[in-house]
Structure formats: C-alpha cells, structure tokens
Amino acid sequence: MLNIALPKGRLGEKAYALLEKIGYKCEEFDSGKRKLVFTDKKNGVSYFWVKPSDVAIYVERGAADVGVVGKDILLEQDPDVYELEDLQMGVCRMAVAAKKDFEDDTDKVLRVATKFVNVARGYYESRGRQIDVIKLNGSIELAPILGLSDVIVDIVETGNTLKENDLEVKDVIFPVSARLIAGKAAYRFKNEEIERLLLQIREVLHDKD
Amino acid sequence: MPSSSKWTDKFFERGGDGQTLPFKLSALFSSYGYKKYRMSRFEEYSLYAENFDFLAGSNVITFGGADGKLLALRPDVTLSIAKNTKATREQGEKVYYHESVYRHTRGNLGYEELDQMGVENIGAVDLLAIAEQAELIFKSLALFSNEYSLDISHSGLVHGMVSQLGLSAQAKAKVYECIKRKSVHAFDSLAKSEGILSENAAKMRRMIELSGPIDEVLPELGALIVGEEAAEAYVQLMAVSHEAARMEGGDRLRLDLSVFNHLDYYNGVMFNGYIREYPKAVVVGGQYDKLLEKMGKDVQALGFAVNLGAAPPIHRPLTDAVLLYDESDNVHEVLEQAEKLRERGKSVIISKTRVPAVKTYVFSEGDVQEVKE
Numbered sequence: 001m002l003n004i005a006l007p008k009g010r011l012g013e014k015a016y017a018l019l020e021k022i023g024y025k026c027e028e029f030d031s032g033k034r035k036l037v038f039t040d041k042k043n044g045v046s047y048f049w050v051k052p053s054d055v056a057i058y059v060e061r062g063a064a065d066v067g068v069v070g071k072d073i074l075l076e077q078d079p080d081v082y083e084l085e086d087l088q089m090g091v092c093r094m095a096v097a098a099k100k101d102f103e104d105d106t107d108k109v110l111r112v113a114t115k116f117v118n119v120a121r122g123y124y125e126s127r128g129r130q131i132d133v134i135k136l137n138g139s140i141e142l143a144p145i146l147g148l149s150d151v152i153v154d155i156v157e158t159g160n161t162l163k164e165n166d167l168e169v170k171d172v173i174f175p176v177s178a179r180l181i182a183g184k185a186a187y188r189f190k191n192e193e194i195e196r197l198l199l200q201i202r203e204v205l206h207d208k209d
Numbered sequence: 210m211p212s213s214s215k216w217t218d219k220f221f222e223r224g225g226d227g228q229t230l231p232f233k234l235s236a237l238f239s240s241y242g243y244k245k246y247r248m249s250r251f252e253e254y255s256l257y258a259e260n261f262d263f264l265a266g267s268n269v270i271t272f273g274g275a276d277g278k279l280l281a282l283r284p285d286v287t288l289s290i291a292k293n294t295k296a297t298r299e300q301g302e303k304v305y306y307h308e309s310v311y312r313h314t315r316g317n318l319g320y321e322e323l324d325q326m327g328v329e330n331i332g333a334v335d336l337l338a339i340a341e342q343a344e345l346i347f348k349s350l351a352l353f354s355n356e357y358s359l360d361i362s363h364s365g366l367v368h369g370m371v372s373q374l375g376l377s378a379q380a381k382a383k384v385y386e387c388i389k390r391k392s393v394h395a396f397d398s399l400a401k402s403e404g405i406l407s408e409n410a411a412k413m414r415r416m417i418e419l420s421g422p423i424d425e426v427l428p429e430l431g432a433l434i435v436g437e438e439a440a441e442a443y444v445q446l447m448a449v450s451h452e453a454a455r456m457e458g459g460d461r462l463r464l465d466l467s468v469f470n471h472l473d474y475y476n477g478v479m480f481n482g483y484i485r486e487y488p489k490a491v492v493v494g495g496q497y498d499k500l501l502e503k504m505g506k507d508v509q510a511l512g513f514a515v516n517l518g519a520a521p522p523i524h525r526p527l528t529d530a531v532l533l534y535d536e537s538d539n540v541h542e543v544l545e546q547a548e549k550l551r552e553r554g555k556s557v558i559i560s561k562t563r564v565p566a567v568k569t570y571v572f573s574e575g576d577v578q579e580v581k582e
Contacts, residue, residue, distance in 0.1 A: 060488065060489075061488050062487070062488025080489060081390075082390055082391040082392075082467065083390040083391070083392045083395070084391060084392070085393075085394055086394040086395075183488050184483065184488065184489055184490065185483045185484070185487060185488045185489065186488070187391075187420070188358050188360070188463065188483050189356065189358070189483070189485045191420065191421070
C-alpha cells in the first residue's frame with residue numbers, strides 16, 4: 001500500500017488526475033467532501049488530503065510515503081526528503097513585487113512582507129541587503145499598499161492580483177512548480193512501489209513534452 | 210521547552226528479556242573492544258564554530274561561562290572525542306558513548322535533546338576496520354527492528370565523479386544537492402545551463418538514480434566510473450560488498466549515493482542505516498580522517514552514531530493492582546495490605562480514585578476485596 005499526501009485545492013486535484021491516469025485510482029476519492037483519507041485496496045493506494053504547507057511534514061515524518069508539494073514550500077521548509085520529480089503543474093514564480101513607482105533606497109533597511117520568511121532572508125542575504133522581515137499569513141499584496149512594507153516576496157501566477165493592486169514584479173527569485181517527494185525510509189522499504197510510480201509519472205511527462 | 214524524543218521515557222524500561230536497548234548496545238560495543246567514553250555536557254563554543262560544517266548546519270545552543278568564555282551545550286559527540294583523542298596510527302583508540310546532544314529545532318522554534326549512542330575507531334582504518342564497523346552496524350540495527358537496511362556510499366566516488374564535470378564551486382554545490390535529493394530533473398536543468406557534456410551528464414544522472422542491493426547495483430556503477438579517485442572508491446566498495454556478503458544481515462547492504470556527509474570532513478565510506486518503523490536514518494557514520502587532519506592529528510577515523518529516539522516503543526505493562534482507600538481508612542493498615550500484595554510479586558499503586566491496573570482492590574475494614582468490573 002502506497003500512502004500519498006496530496007495538497008488540498010486545485011493542485012491536489014490536478015495531481016490526483018495524473019495519478020488516476022496512471023493506475024492509482026481511488027473509487028471513493030472526492031476532493032469536495034470533508035473526508036481526509038481515501039483508500040483503494042485494489043489499486044494499493046491511500047490518499048491523505050492535507051494542507052499544502054503540511055505535505056512535506058507528513059512525508060518527512062513517515063505518515064505518508066510520497067507527496068506532492070510546491071517547490072516554494074520545499075525551499076521554505078527544507079525538509080529531509082527526496083525530491084524525485086518535477087510534475088510540471090502548479091507552475092508559477094517566487095518573486096519580489098512592489099508598487100510600480102517603488103525605488104529601492106539601499107541606505108535604508110528594506111521592509112519585506114512575506115509568508116516565505118526563509119526564502120526572503122536567503123535571497124536578500126545572498127545580495128548583502130539588510131531587511132526587516134514582516135511575517136504575514138495572507139493578503140500579502142496589501143502590505144505595500146498600506147505602507148506596512150516596501151516590497152513583498154510571494155508566489156506570482158498570472159500577475160493579475162498584482163496588476164489590480166497597482167503592484168508589479170521587480171525580481172524573479174526562482175520558478176515554482178509541484179514536485180513529487182518521498183520519505184527516506186519509505187524510499188528504501190517501498191522502493192519498488194515508489195520507483196514504479198515514478199516511472200509511470202515520467203512516461204506521462206515525457207509524452208507531454 | 211525541550212522537546213525530547215517521544216519514545217525516550219518508554220525506551221529505558223526493561224523489555225521482555227530484562228535488558229534495555231542502550232544496555233544491549235553497550236554490551237555489543239564492548240564485545241568489539243570499545244571502551245565507554247564519558248564527557249562533559251559543555252564545550253567551548255570555538256570547537257563548534259571552527260567545525261560548523263561538520264555539524265551539518267545544526268544551530269549550537271550557547272551560553273556565557275563564569276569566566277566570560279562562550280560555552281555551548283554539546284550538539285555533537287564526535288568533535289569532542291576527536292579533539293581529545295591521543296590515538297596514533299600505531300596505537301589506536303576504540304571508544305563508545307551514550308550521551309545527550311542538544312540542538313535548536315528547525316526554524317529555531319525551540320531546542321531538542323537527542324539521546325545518542327555511537328562508536329569511534331580512531332587510529333588506522335583498513336578494510337578490516339570498515340568491514341568490522343559494517344558488521345557492528347548490522348547488529349545494532351537488528352536490535353531496533355527485523356526490517357532494516359544499511360546504505361553505503363563513498364566520498365571519493367561522489368567527489369571524483371563531480372570533479373570530472375569541470376564545474377565551478379557554486380555549480381558543484383548544486384550537483385551535490387541534486388545527488389542528496391535524488392533529483393534527476395534538477396540535474397538535467399543544471400547540466401543544460403552549465404553545458405555539461407551529454408555523455409558525462411548521462412553518467413552522473415544514472416548515478417543519482419542508482420539505488421538498491423549493492424551486489425545488484427555495483428556492476429552497473431562500474432560502467433559509469435570516470436577518473437582515478439572514483440575508481441579507487443569503487444574498488445573499496447567492491448571489497449566491502451564482498452566482505453558484507455558473508456555477514457549476518459549482509460544482504461541488507463544497499464548502495465545509494467544520496468548517503469552523503471560533508472565532503473570537507475568525510476573521505477571514505479559513508480553509512481546510513483534505516484529501519485522500517487522510523488522515517489529517518491537511525492545510524493549515520495563513515496570515515497572522517499579530514500576532521501582529525503583539521504585538528505592537526507595524523508590519524509584516521511571511522512565511526513557511527515545511533516539515534517536512540519528511533520527505538521520502537523516498548524509495551525508498558527499495566528500495574529498489577531490498584532488499592533483504593535478513603536480518608537477514613539487506617540493508614541498503617543492500608544500500607545500493610547499493599548505490602549502483602551507486593552510480597553506476592555504484584556506491583557501495587559495506592560489511590561483514592563480508580564487508575565488503570567490489571568485488578569482493582571478496595572480496602573475495607575482491615576482487609577482488601579477485589580472489585581469486579
């Protein structure tokens with residue numbers, strides 16, 4: 001039985017569609033209901049529907065064997081897991097954004113609002129820039145509008161939310177997409193199952209290319 | 210608040226055979242001639258500051274000593290042993306330890322106390338020493354679980370193969386990250402952006418993927434080897450594989466390049482041991498001559514640490530009897546009745562309220578009566 005942690009929401013649904021296509025269908029799977037665990041003994045798979053930022057924790061701690069998680073979360077949390085494949089879905093960018101007329105005054109400490117504290121710190125440390133990190137949990141775009149921060153570090157998909165709020169991308173830190181991750185002990189003790197899954201995913205991705 | 214391992218308290222209970230796991234490991238290490246090594250909980254911070262990379266990024270918990278020196282709660286045992294060893298190549302030292310190590314948790318949200326045992330063999334390291342250490346790890350893992358595996362890699366193999374790619378230090382670091390994460394997709398992107406020759410990239414890519422029983426993986430690995438350093442490492446792995454094949458548990462030896470410790474310190478075989486019941490490595494170790502070299506000591510060293518927090522919970526037996534009393538009862542008589550039960554070999558807890566126990570007795574008029582459910 002392979003235990004798979006999927007992120008709640010659109011990305012999880014897309015990931016499930018891919019897994020269903022390659023034979024990991026779960027008859028009782030229904031992302032719209034409140035049930036959190038779905039098992040299909042016939043196909044040897046059990047899905048856990050978890051908060052996106054918790055997927056890596058479930059896998060790292062062995063509650064799930066594999067999981068689907070965004071690269072943004074992997075770089076923020078740095079979990080001790082294997083990152084086996086880029087699933088080429090949930091594609092977006094981790095970016096620095098600010099008001100269109102913002103000009104960086106390097107004489108001042110830069111105020112950065114973000115959910116991704118470690119990513120922001122790492123990025124600005126690599127540039128030798130002193131920052132004041134303001135940790136927010138949502139509506140990050142509001143921070144520069146209200147003068148709470150100078151810039152934001154956040155994921156940008158289409159850029160429409162930024163545009164609507166008179167903000168724009170100033171720098172792209174790294175591209176983001178969903179990754180298939182595996183726990184280290186699971187990779188050893190369920191190696192055949194995980195390798196089979198990986199091979200089938202790669203075949204689908206290869207066909208797409 | 211310290212967040213000690215969830216199993217630590219149960220772990221020290223006596224198991225069915227009357228021995229604790231640390232006791233069994235101590236006996237095992239002693240039977241190979243390792244002597245118990247004791248040390249202080251504190252070290253001067255400078256030891257860790259000078260060897261920060263060896264700690265794999267663990268944040269050290271520091272505090273000021275009375276004389277103004279900055280002290281640290283020990284985050285690692287090997288560094289202290291390496292600093293203090295008097296071993297020479299001719300006169301080696303074999304020590305084992307059972308100590309707590311202290312580290313900040315990830316994200317610096319708190320700190321954790323880890324219960325660790327381990328062995329260090331300092332002096333001269335040859336094939337026999339490596340094979341003996343592999344045997345010791347197999348036996349240690351078998352004490353944790355019936356389902357275990359020991360993964361091996363070699364710093365010379367990883368370093369040698371990556372050096373052949375002709376990359377900058379920054380790009381090399383990225384390749385190491387791909388190896389650690391088993392991320393061939395990330396390596397493919399890197400190979401493209403760094404212009405790595407396709408033949409070399411294909412070999413490196415396959416090495417990242419390789420993982421399995423050593424006797425199955427070695428032949429394929431042999432065809433991928435490029436350069437003298439990797440070839441020497443390969444020969445050593447072949448020899449270890451050959452010896453392991455004759456050991457109890459030797460069929461659990463796997464080869465996987467993602468077993469990876471810091472290459473500035475490790476210069477030979479590297480080990481990670483896993484059990485099915487625990488999500489991370491239970492045993493971590495390898496040959497680390499370079500650490501001793503950095504400390505100005507011309508000796509070789511081989512060791513491994515065992516994470517005791519990975520021990521499975523031992524079934525905690527219920528207390529045999531609870532003896533219920535109330536305030537009107539005669540204290541002396543209640544104690545006397547409890548003692549009578551103990552004399553019959555029972556464990557007894559005296560309580561005013563019911564607590565979980567095999568049997569419940571109530572004290573009544575100088576005697577006890579069993580309460581049926």
